[in-house]
Amino acid sequence: MQGDKLIIGLDAGKFAIPTTAVAGVVEVEQLPFLPGRAGFVTGIISFRNEPVAVVDLAMALGDFSPAPRATHKVIVLRDRGRALGVDIGEAALSFLWDEEIGGKATDEKGLFTSGRIYGEESTIDIIDWPALFNETSRMLTAEENVKKGPHS
Amino acid sequence: MENTNDANCQLTMDLKENYNNQALNNERRDVTIRIPIGYKFILGFIAVVAAAAFVPGLVEKLAIAEWMKQPLSFLIAILIGLILGSFFIRKFTRDFNRITSVAGRISKGDLTGSGELESEARSSFIKDEIGDLAQAVALMSASLKTLVEQLKSTVSDLTDAQESFSSVVSRGHETSKEVISGTSAIFDGALEQANHVGDASSTVKAMAELADEVAGKVTESANASQKVNTMVQRGAMAVTSAMEKMETIFNGIENTESAAIRLKEKLGDIPRILDVITHISRQTDLLALNATIEASKAGEHGRGFALVAEEVRRFADNTNNSVEDVSFIVKELRLEVERVVASASEGTANLKGGRDDLRKIREILVDITNYTSEVAEKASIILGLTHKQKEKAGKTVEIIKQVAHIAKENLSSTERVESAVERHGTAINETITAAEKLSELSKELKTVAARFSL
Numbered sequence: 001m002q003g004d005k006l007i008i009g010l011d012a013g014k015f016a017i018p019t020t021a022v023a024g025v026v027e028v029e030q031l032p033f034l035p036g037r038a039g040f041v042t043g044i045i046s047f048r049n050e051p052v053a054v055v056d057l058a059m060a061l062g063d064f065s066p067a068p069r070a071t072h073k074v075i076v077l078r079d080r081g082r083a084l085g086v087d088i089g090e091a092a093l094s095f096l097w098d099e100e101i102g103g104k105a106t107d108e109k110g111l112f113t114s115g116r117i118y119g120e121e122s123t124i125d126i127i128d129w130p131a132l133f134n135e136t137s138r139m140l141t142a143e144e145n146v147k148k149g150p151h152s
Numbered sequence: 153m154e155n156t157n158d159a160n161c162q163l164t165m166d167l168k169e170n171y172n173n174q175a176l177n178n179e180r181r182d183v184t185i186r187i188p189i190g191y192k193f194i195l196g197f198i199a200v201v202a203a204a205a206f207v208p209g210l211v212e213k214l215a216i217a218e219w220m221k222q223p224l225s226f227l228i229a230i231l232i233g234l235i236l237g238s239f240f241i242r243k244f245t246r247d248f249n250r251i252t253s254v255a256g257r258i259s260k261g262d263l264t265g266s267g268e269l270e271s272e273a274r275s276s277f278i279k280d281e282i283g284d285l286a287q288a289v290a291l292m293s294a295s296l297k298t299l300v301e302q303l304k305s306t307v308s309d310l311t312d313a314q315e316s317f318s319s320v321v322s323r324g325h326e327t328s329k330e331v332i333s334g335t336s337a338i339f340d341g342a343l344e345q346a347n348h349v350g351d352a353s354s355t356v357k358a359m360a361e362l363a364d365e366v367a368g369k370v371t372e373s374a375n376a377s378q379k380v381n382t383m384v385q386r387g388a389m390a391v392t393s394a395m396e397k398m399e400t401i402f403n404g405i406e407n408t409e410s411a412a413i414r415l416k417e418k419l420g421d422i423p424r425i426l427d428v429i430t431h432i433s434r435q436t437d438l439l440a441l442n443a444t445i446e447a448s449k450a451g452e453h454g455r456g457f458a459l460v461a462e463e464v465r466r467f468a469d470n471t472n473n474s475v476e477d478v479s480f481i482v483k484e485l486r487l488e489v490e491r492v493v494a495s496a497s498e499g500t501a502n503l504k505g506g507r508d509d510l511r512k513i514r515e516i517l518v519d520i521t522n523y524t525s526e527v528a529e530k531a532s533i534i535l536g537l538t539h540k541q542k543e544k545a546g547k548t549v550e551i552i553k554q555v556a557h558i559a560k561e562n563l564s565s566t567e568r569v570e571s572a573v574e575r576h577g578t579a580i581n582e583t584i585t586a587a588e589k590l591s592e593l594s595k596e597l598k599t600v601a602a603r604f605s606l
Contacts, residue, residue: 003448004448006445019445019448019449020448020449022445024442024445025438025441025442025445026438027434027435027438093441095444095448095458095462097448
């Protein structure tokens with residue numbers, strides 16, 4: 001729960017990701033089509049000459065009717081050699097420093113959230129980015145298994 | 153009248169013939185013995201005296217008593233005297249009675265006895281005053297007979313002439329009535345003509361005054377046309393000058409339109425530049441964001457860098473906001489420029505139309521100038537014609553006056569003619585009366601002439 005947070009302002013609310021999990025933020029006009037995509041996996045980008053699968057954060061959080069977007073800000077998460085792009089659309093990004101968080105964070109968990117920060121003006125849900133990794137991996141793996149299944 | 157003259161001539165000729173016959177009788181009478189009545193009385197007296205002178209001598213020779221001789225001589229002388237006296241008296245009485253009888257018959261109109269008296273007078277060897285009287289009465293009777301015959305003929309002719317005269321007078325009376333009627337109609341016509349001439353005179357006078365007024369108006373119109381022509385020419389010159397200035401304005405507006413179009417094109421380049429700036433600012437923002445993330449990863453050592461990166465990011469945001477503001481301003485500017493271009497294009501189009509209109513106006517002004525010149529020229533011609541019309545109207549007024557004078561004279565003459573015709577009608581009536589009297593006289597004369605037996 002400690003460490004600086006990258007704050008994502010979505011329509012559904014504000015969400016926080018630890019900056020330590022962020023490899024970088026890129027902006028693309030459109031996402032290349034990812035064959036066999038499923039669930040909230042929406043595409044693939046190239047980040048530092050590495051293909052990265054991209055998931056839609058709003059869809060992952062249960063909003064399956066996102067507005068069309070002119071540009072896509074993609075937050076690239078990296079965890080032990082794995083990379084995952086999180087498409088936040090045109091949402092604003094800001095930082096919440098660890099000193100600012102203090103004792104305002106709790107362990108309240110939700111769907112792909114692992115805690116909550118109670119700020120002075122609003123609450124910020126902390127994204128359970130490992131779970132997001134796992135679910136994406138699961139979906140991509142399951143999809144690949146579906147494709148391979150009958151023949152393997 | 154001609155018949156009467158013929159009758160008079162015939163009567164004169166007959167009288168001359170009687171005179172000639174009388175002269176012839178006088179010549180015949182030269183072969184007879186003419187003894188005046190006085191001589192016959194003297195002869196009778198001489199015979200009585202001779203008887204008284206010779207009877208005693210004869211009685212002396214008779215064988216009678218002496219005392220009887222003287223009474224017997226006296227008695228015989230008286231007897232001779234009585235016989236002679238009786239003879240003369242009977243002779244005279246018989247001639248006078250015959251003459252008296254013929255005169256009485258003549259007085260009764262019987263002129264048939266003059267022939268016997270004439271024949272006896274001619275047959276008598278011894279003539280005297282009684283024979284002359286008988287012959288004169290016979291001659292008078294013959295002359296009267298001839299006169300009566302001439303009178304009857306004249307009466308007959310007179311009757312015919314009177315009938316003809318009555319017929320002529322009647323026709324003259326009818327004609328006189330027609331003439332009176334026609335004269336009245338002529339008088340009415342002359343009066344109406346005089347009135348019409350008066351009206352025509354008034355009308356022509358009014359026309360002359362109107363022509364005078366028209367001449368004045370035409371003069372004013374001609375002067376106004378000249379002024380209008382001058383003003384139109386000045387207007388055409390002013391329009392030409394204005395067109396030249398408008399041409400300069402048109403060129404300026406067209407240049408403005410070209411400049412606005414170029415400005416619009418240049419403004420079209422600005423969004424691309426702003427896109428580049430926006431892209432750069434976004435990339436700067438992302439770069440600063442990533443730098444902040446990396447600084448965050450550095451912990452306490454990266455805080456300063458994170459602040460700098462945050463400042464850079466804020467700068468990028470400000471740049472982005474400024475670019476958005478500039479983009480908004482550029483959009484508004486572009487809209488304004490588009491409005492300016494549209495307005496300039498519209499103005500240019502309108503000015504083209506205005507230029508065409510001005511060109512048309514100039515052409516129209518040229519036409520108007522030509523037309524006004526023609527109008528002025530025609531107004532001058534009309535003015536001349538109006539003056540001529542005025543002169544003609546004046547002459548017409550004079551002629552109408554003369555005609556009115558003649559009409560008045562005609563009216564007066566017609567009045568005189570009418571009065572003369574009326575007098576003529578009165579004379580005709582008097583003539584009719586005279587003809588009627590003449591007819592009565594003719595009838596009476598005919599009656600008188602009928603009393604004579606020829």
